[in-house]
Amino acid sequence: MNPTPKNLPVAVVTGGARGIGLAIGQWFLANGYRITLVDVDEATLAATAARLHNPEKVMCLPCDVSSEASVDAVMAKIHVQFGRIDALVNNAGIAVFKPIGETTFAEWRSVLSVNLDGAFLCTQACVPYMLKNAAQAGNSRGAVVNIASISGLRASTLRVAYGTSKAAIIALTRQQAVELGNAGIRCNAVAPGPVDTDMSKLVHSVAIRSDYYDAIPLNRYGSTDEIASVVGFLCSAGASYVNGQVLAVDGGFDASGVGLPTLRKAV
Numbered sequence: 001m002n003p004t005p006k007n008l009p010v011a012v013v014t015g016g017a018r019g020i021g022l023a024i025g026q027w028f029l030a031n032g033y034r035i036t037l038v039d040v041d042e043a044t045l046a047a048t049a050a051r052l053h054n055p056e057k058v059m060c061l062p063c064d065v066s067s068e069a070s071v072d073a074v075m076a077k078i079h080v081q082f083g084r085i086d087a088l089v090n091n092a093g094i095a096v097f098k099p100i101g102e103t104t105f106a107e108w109r110s111v112l113s114v115n116l117d118g119a120f121l122c123t124q125a126c127v128p129y130m131l132k133n134a135a136q137a138g139n140s141r142g143a144v145v146n147i148a149s150i151s152g153l154r155a156s157t158l159r160v161a162y163g164t165s166k167a168a169i170i171a172l173t174r175q176q177a178v179e180l181g182n183a184g185i186r187c188n189a190v191a192p193g194p195v196d197t198d199m200s201k202l203v204h205s206v207a208i209r210s211d212y213y214d215a216i217p218l219n220r221y222g223s224t225d226e227i228a229s230v231v232g233f234l235c236s237a238g239a240s241y242v243n244g245q246v247l248a249v250d251g252g253f254d255a256s257g258v259g260l261p262t263l264r265k266a267v
Contacts, residue, residue: 188247
């Protein structure tokens, strides 16, 4: 017997109107979940809702993840509408690409408030609803995946706020895993390397893309679907014993270290 929509698990994806977040939402939808896409960009979110057009299984809600009141209201609405929350993906994020000396405190705080505070607030708001879920196999009551970045694992220029926020996300993930794991909620992080998104196509010049190709052993950017499939796995029963981990999905970028292109060409 096929489950009715009301019995399907529910995944919440922040920053879900486009790019990686939308791909993650579509992965969940294709794998038997109902989804809520949350985003501050109301126009793009409305266009995404119209394109998906599946009111039984898809809900799109505007939300400022840096606002506690906004987050609490949205999570309560999701629970009222769908009756449960099984997976949370904290994907919402912004970036300011400037040298340290030119980055203002206001820019610093803006990045940290969305990237770090947002993940904290959304998880805090979701956990009480996850705890209401009936215990599943392995005593799993829910899963949280925080989207970090390769910039949280290795420093790079022009990313003082962004890189710091993503390194903090990794630390937050481990803290959450240690405490929430006791309640059957698993918390992990995915650290994408360069990914082909509309945003990267706008900000990465031909020269920058060429540099990344040289530095990445697989010699290419990742796709949004490749990130989504890893996130989906971490939320699935197949990852029921995975907790507190950071998985770089980067084509080997982090593992390559200095990875001198001239030397690699000889292999």
